[in-house]
Structures are given as C-alpha cells and as structure tokens.
Amino acid sequence: MIDRRLSIAPMMGCTDRHDRYFLRLITRRALLYTEMVTTGAVLHGDRQRLLGFHPAEKPLALQLGGSDADALGQSAAIAESFDYDEINLNVGCPSDRVQSGRFGACLMAEPDLVADCVATMRRATALPVTVKTRIGIDDRDSFEELCRFVDTVAATGCDTFIVHARKAWLQGLSPKQNREIPPLRYDVVYRLKEAFPGLTIAINGGITTIDAAEEHLRHVDGVMIGREAYQNPYFLAEADRRLLGLDADILKRKAVLDALMPYVEEETSAGVPLKHITRHIVGLFQGVPGGRAWRRYLSEHAHKPGADAAVIREAAALAAE
16 A cells, blocks of 8 residues: 655656655655656657666656557556556646647646546556646636546546646746746645545645645645755655654664665766766755755766765765764
8 A cells, every 4th residue: 555645746857766766765655756757758768767766766656648548558557567656647737848748737628538548547557546636727727627627537446636736827837937826725625635535635736844744634635745855855854754653763864875875886887977866965955054065066076077976975074964
C-alpha cells in the first residue's frame, strides 16, 4: 500500500533521478514523482534514460503526459515493467507546449476523454492509476464542473486525485505565473473531499511548512509539496516523523551529504558531470550560516572538467551544521 499522506510533486527540470535520490536521503517514505514524461518519449525514446531509476528512490510514481488512450495504455504497461509504484496522468500543466499536444490542464474540458484514457491505462497495468489536476481552467472553474470532472473519471475506478488548489489560465499566463497568480483555493479542495468521501484526495499548491501540511491533513488525505521541497529540501527532515508517524532518526545536513557521497562517486565515475547532481542540492543549507558560501563554491567549481565528490566536501566545510 502506498502512503499518500506526503508526496513530492513532479516538477519539470527538477525531479530527475539525481534529485529523487537526494530527497530520499531526507525523507524515507514520502512518495516521489518523476518529471512528466510524454507517451511519445516512452514509446519511441531511450527508455532506460527516461524511465530508469535507482531502487532506493522507491516508493516512486511515474507521471505521464498524453491524451491518446492507446498510447497511454502502452506507456503504463511499459512503466509497470520498470517497477514503478504508481502511474499518474497529468491533467494540470498549463504550458503552451503541453496544450499544443492536447494534454495537461486543457484536458479538464474533456472529462470523457480523460475517463477513456484512465480506463485504458487501468486495463493495461495492475499499478494504481491516479490523476493530478487543477480546480478548474479559465472561466470553467465552478465547483459543479470540478465535481462533474472528478465523478466522470472516478467512474472508471480511479480513486485518487491530486488537486492543485489553483485554477489555470490557458492563455496569457506562463507556467510560472500559473503557479503564483491564480489565488489558492484550499477550501475548494476541502469541499471536494467532502463531496467524495470515498476517494483519496490530496492537496497541492503553496505548501511550504510541515505545520501547514499537518493542518491540510485535517481536511484531506494527502499533501503534495512542490517548489519548497526543491528550493529548501531540508525542511522535509521532520516530515516522516510528524506527517507519516515514523520513528525515524533525522539526519543532520552534513550526514545527508555523507550518505550521498557513494552515489556521487559512482555517477561521476560513470561520466555524469557533477553539476547535474549539485544543481539539486544547493538549497540544502538554506537559512544556515555559511549557506551562501556553500552555494557560491558549488556554482564556481561543480561545472569544471573533472569535478567530483571532493567539491561537495569542500563546499560543505564552509557551512555550519
């Protein structure tokens, strides 16, 4: 069974395999998500590069982007062969590129199509199939329309919805602006859980503290944390104990780095540039004396040819515990 009380959002350009391995050292049981991968990439691209992951990252969900039911079904079956724990369908991304491919948030206007896609995915895999969505799009943001969307998709047997508590404007706002300008409406997600008590409803959007996550869990079944987990990852150090009830030791920041070193050494020895890993860990010492020196040292040295784990150790020596 997947514990859905805490998850880390799929974020393009952020939650790649290096970031996920790093985050797993801070939280043992939060459900991690990949970046969105399109069905075209899964079916025709380098699958090992796109879908491969370290076993330590589990529990891990793959987020798929697409609107062709057959392609989504094939992609779900392939994902199962890679041993993911969940398949998630993106019905929340508002970018122009995603819209041009007829997937992401624009699919909220086509609940029957989403239902067909989810039904086909569920027939293709024994893994849980979930949906990540918004509370609405453009002027189609009434609670009734949201309920109609969820009801239509849930009729396929999909029982888990992760809901970003903002609507999306499909024209005129960038993806970044769509994460900031439409107001957060947590009350709408709470109402959705009340309307569908038998479904698992997780809330996403603007959650930056464990205290806030605890408050949300009084109303919904799970919280999904996005940018804060990337920019300030160590705030998750208390998450397993406070949100998941695990009696787990909390690693100090430098102990996290010590645990990361074997992975860094293995990856750099295999030819992975150090900067591909360090870009995910620059926020580890946020708010700590020496944190700025840590970030500066990484930015100045991690990109150099031959840079290896020693650069991280040298940078860490500049920061307080």
